Amino acid sequence: MSNLVTALNGASDANGIATITEVPLQGMITLRGDLSKAAIKTAATTAAGVDMPGQSQANMNGASGITWMSTDELLILCPYGDVAANLATMTKALAKTHALAVDVSDARASFTVSGPNARDVMAKLVPVDLAKGSFEPGMFRRTRMAQVAAAFWMTDADTFQIVCFRSVADYVFEVLKIAAQPGSEVDFL
């Protein structure tokens, strides 16, 4: 629908030591359930088209994927337009299983932080070991970014993708810009 707008309407900033971009709406489904149950795994992997991730991992394939949120929670990623169909399929498949699948696509804002200094920028805001080797594509963290909740993973060696709540999109964009201010390379990670 043409009425769809992201929280910051695709804002981007490349004036600093990394490029920060609000990415278009991303389909997101919160799935809560017993992750060891076959029905839950099947529902998740069918919707996302990737394997189940391990603890603190993200299995991504383009706009689709599964991220591990907690011992009983996954975040299923898919194209925004596919959410309704995926939810319907999952709800049907999980009819006899205790589970909760709910659309949270609009509750979120997403950003990428990219460039050779992307690790520096992130490490100023999240209390996570982001050194090369300690954090690599395939890993996932649900944590805090400055003063708000956030989750992130790496889409390639130089790019992080961040998910935060939609209401704090402006805050997250602004603190990322400050963390990326010119001349603030750290050269540690």
Add this chain to the structure above:
Amino acid sequence: MSTRLATGGRLLNKARAVAFNFNKTAMKGFEGDTLALALLANDQMLIGRSFKYHRPRGLVASGAEEPNGLVNMGQGGKFEPNQRVTTTELFDGLTAESQNHWPSLEFDVGAVNAKLSRFMPAGFYYKMFIHPRPLWKHVYEPIIRAAAGLGKAPKDLDADTYEHFYAFCDVLVIGAGVAGLQAAKSAASSGAKVLLLEQNAHLGGRAPVDGGQINDQSADEFITTITAELAAMENVTIRTRTMGSGVYDHGYVLGYERLTDHAPDLAGPRHRLWRIRAGHIVTATGAIERPLSFAGNDIPGVMLAGAVRDYAVNYGVSIGDRTVVVTNNDDAYRTAITLKHAGLDVPVILDARVLATDSALVAQAKALGIRVLMGHAISSVQGGKRVTGVSVCSQAGEGSVLEEITCDVVAMSGGWSPVVHLWSHCGGKLTWDDAQAHFRPDPSRAPTGDKGQAFVTCAGSANGEMGLAEIMADADAAGKAAATAMGFKPKTQQAPSAVTVAEAAMMPVWLMPQGAGYKLRSKTWLDYQNDVKVSDVQLAAQEGFESVEHAKRYTTLGMATDQGKLSNINGLAILSDALNQPIPQTGTTTFRPPYTPISMGSVGGEARGHVFQPVRRTPMYDWHDENGADWEPVGQWRRPYAYVRDGETVHDAVMRETKNTREALGILDASTLGKLIVKGADAGKFLDMLYTNMMSTLKVGKCRYGLMCNENGFLSDDGVVARIDDDTFLCHTTTGGAETIHGHMEEWLQTEWWDWDVYVANVTEQYAQVAVVGPNARTALERLGGMDVSAESLGFMEWADGTLGGFDVRVYRISFSGELSYEIAVPASQGQAFWDALMAVGADLGAMPYGTECLHILRAEKGFIMIGDETDGTVIPQDLGLGWAISKKKEDYLGKRAQEREHMASSERWKLVGLETVDGSTLPDGAYAVGEGTNANGQRNMIGRVTSSYHSPNLNKGIAMGLVLHGPDRMGEVITFPGTDGKNYEAKIVSPIFYDPEGEKPNV
């Protein structure tokens, strides 16, 4: 006078001059200078005035321990007080001003305090200004505050930026002297990830100044070699200008990196606060020299012997032509020898000891022709703003002058104390070393981590090792131990070889001469920055302040910005002596972070200005902002309080919105209300426990207002619950309650009812929710079209999914205003578009957005309670006449048992009523009603209070709600509310439902 020597200055780039400005005088220094050096090179010995007596003060030390050299730095947005000149690197255009003087540094009126010092001993302020009581606040304190204090507070907003940085390493080494460098290398040889922090701009510490050979190289050569080796290791990072500021639980360390202080024109943040998680920490923080306590030891020109040596070797600066060295140990002889080699005069070394045979250093000094007086001391120092000479006496006597010696510098050494601060921050204990007369780390009582393991190791002189060979061996062992503790295998390389010059034992000297009388003791300084003298500490002991912590606070010893780096041991030695007990029994005061002050900016990091706190915005935030929103913070959200039009006051806008919503059509952004999905076979049972009323019986498609209490029975949240399907409910919470109620639900599910089949998800932000309120509400929705919103199809307290104007919506027919009302949820990404569509179709229906104050008035007109107004954490639903929402059928719910307690069930609890002033005016919010008689304190008895109060434009009078003793039984009575304005407000007790008591309006 102090001046630049022709030779020396290993840290300087003499090819590059740097211009700066002190007290509006242009001066020049060299690249590599600190401000201290540049001042000395320009013969600026007098740098400030002391805190209490305004005594003239010059530099004492050469590093972070310097107590006197504090200046106001910079101007405007770059202004910062209390900057330590010994750690401030010189840069072109630096401006600094001395502090705590009036009208000028050279002539200071406050110095009269010094003449009165006899009448201003420790505790003077406490004793003098306590009576009469009111004078303190209005007379004494303002005058004392104006006269005292160090730097000025900045007036402008800080122009710089700051940031945090999260770093992780296996081994963190703090201090990059030769010990730190070696510890880092030994640890890194194992492959462990090593981070090495050095507070100064250069590596190597004091070793090059003190001399000695390491691995058959000079100290300078050794530093060059090992630095290159470390730089070549991929697992090692060295950060200069980064101070290890504090050690906290579980290996958490703050590092304070000063990025642009030495070059303010560089881009990027000024300071970076490193928030480090280290597996194991090695502190190689060195040692600090102690002053000696003799009369006049604060006169500019009296300095630490090590500092005099630093200045000569590192920066090629001589403090003066004639230096008297006074000492209780061998190390100070190095200063005499260095000065002699530099061609300066050392008329005498006054050594408090009497050595049977000359040690190597004593012999060397004598061989250079320096006169050495054993068993001698300084009776007093002559001079005012500058040392002019010393009076010599016997250390063993009472200060009878044997000889006067002319000099312009006194280089003193009372021995060295390891820098144990970082070891101590997180609980590391100390042990007293009798031979060196200092506290050193006790490795058997280290700070411990999660498994009880030691997580800090000290290395080198920070560990109490004072000989070069011992330092290098200790540092090597510390590095290896740290790596081993982290599960790495260090290489079995040998510790570097070094030779320790044999020194004669030092002799503890806490007062010079030992029998100094009161007159001398009252001119003998312990704490330069806070003006604490030997006589003050003795007085504290005499007056019963025997605990070292009490004596500290009574005298202010060690409480200044230098945190007693120089005064600590000397002060507690005097205290111990006064109490007639050994020093270890007195103990030390607590070492607390930061090691030296760090900027407030670095603590805040990025959190300032518009990102000081996150502000939560609804999808329609920008529209509100463009349409006159007067913002109100609600938790972290911003909500429009009212939409103010041109020419209106905020109050006008609220009145307009309130009338319009009742008469035509009001539109409210209700997106901030919490929305929690509760799903599972046990969801109904779960909600029956959480809400006071019955939720499990709610039919699919219906809504029910519910109350939530905590386990103490107090009302904590309210909202409308909608049943989505057999297993699924959607619970609305208050704006501020979404996260806490979500957490409340998870807590009960995870700790008590873990075997119930219930999952909760917070979908608050998934939806933009818009309340469409007023007589024209249905018409507006019908114009959008797409679903049947008629009374027949969508009754009051029902919900339905459908489309409106092409938007996928869920429509709840609920009302918090008492009008015909719908709340419409659309996906957040379409919120603005839906809002626009609604405004367009409502234009000729009188559609107006309304804010939170209008919402409040509308609900108050209806007697609806508001969490946070009618409740304050002590109010139960029964107080508010909400008994109808408490199920009698349920066996249990959270709060039920508490509400049955005697006090909760008492008929004496204040209950909700409406209040109407007799003259139609508005009651002051929060006012208390007074009853008959007085309480035990002689105060008038209270019988109630106002919880909400507004002017209602629809009823054209003031309306209020309040909690009143026996309120519902006293309808029609008039009670009195004294206002803070001195007026008495008379109000009649009425029903809280002022508007449409039959409740017909929403049900059409």
